Amino acid sequence: MFLGKLSRGMERWIIRPLCLGFSTVGALALIGMMFLVVIDVFLRFVFNRPILGSYEIVEYLMVLVVFLSLANGQLSKTHVSVEVVTQYLRGRIRAFFEFITALISLGIFILLTWGGILQVGHVRATHQVSQALAIPHWPFQIIVVLGGVLFCLVLAADIVAALSRVLEK
Template identity: 30%
Template sequence: MEKKILFISKGLHYVAHLILLIMMFTVTVDVLGRFLINRPLLGSYEITQMGLALTVFFSLAYTHYVKEHITIDFVVEKFPPTVQKIFDIVISLVIAALMGVICWQLWESAQRFLKSNAVTGDLGIPVYIFYIMAMVGTVVFALVAFVNALALIQKEDYHNES
């Protein structure tokens, strides 16, 4: 199960890279069009706005998996390894629970936007689609945090890697 979740989180991370590439080209074409021919790219603001949100949500799980999130542990590192392990397990479970709540709220918002037929201003893209995609990233992040907690519980010798 852990390998499948890693595969999905890595895949979402690569999709986030692709979205960043699209955003880069969009902004470049928009700026060049604005200054060279006085015609900005229609919808560039929407593409970058939604793309940035998806980039964040799609990258969270893999970033957590490779332990690249910022941690402030100057107090926790003074405790014995067993206590540090307990802290890390609790933190991973809290992250999983919070991501579950965020996922639920994203689902509620997606349903609301679907019922109201809300679309973006220039391109007319349905907004609920972005909420559902963000929800996918959140679910994967919650699963990574939960699997991380289980792995920490099973680990016998513990050394904080952060």
């Protein structure tokens, strides 16, 4: 009972607004990417004058699109999942498998996020920048970390919700 309320409260007051904000920024980055590519293609073929660094900008915007939308996909359960075994399970047994899966996923993503944090320090210390426009890499590495942290929060809420279903009477 308490775990279910905790999970719903975390999702309603913390996770859902953050996911909505992050995915909105990711969607805006996608729109910007589309406009940049269309304008670049137009300028390239009509005037033979492409936009300098458009490829780099699209790469950086792709980081925003992917990592700011990742947690929202998990929250809305739209990620690809293979339910070969669990589709036949019901109730507490299915919740137990969801708990184990979310726990393993959280462990993996904590390691990936920690690696991202270390990478931010390395990229910042070595002053890595893009080739054409000299855009620093580290702000986009921070986006990767923020997206990973939010994804971990969603997985933690999933763990609490699954554990609540496992323990309910």
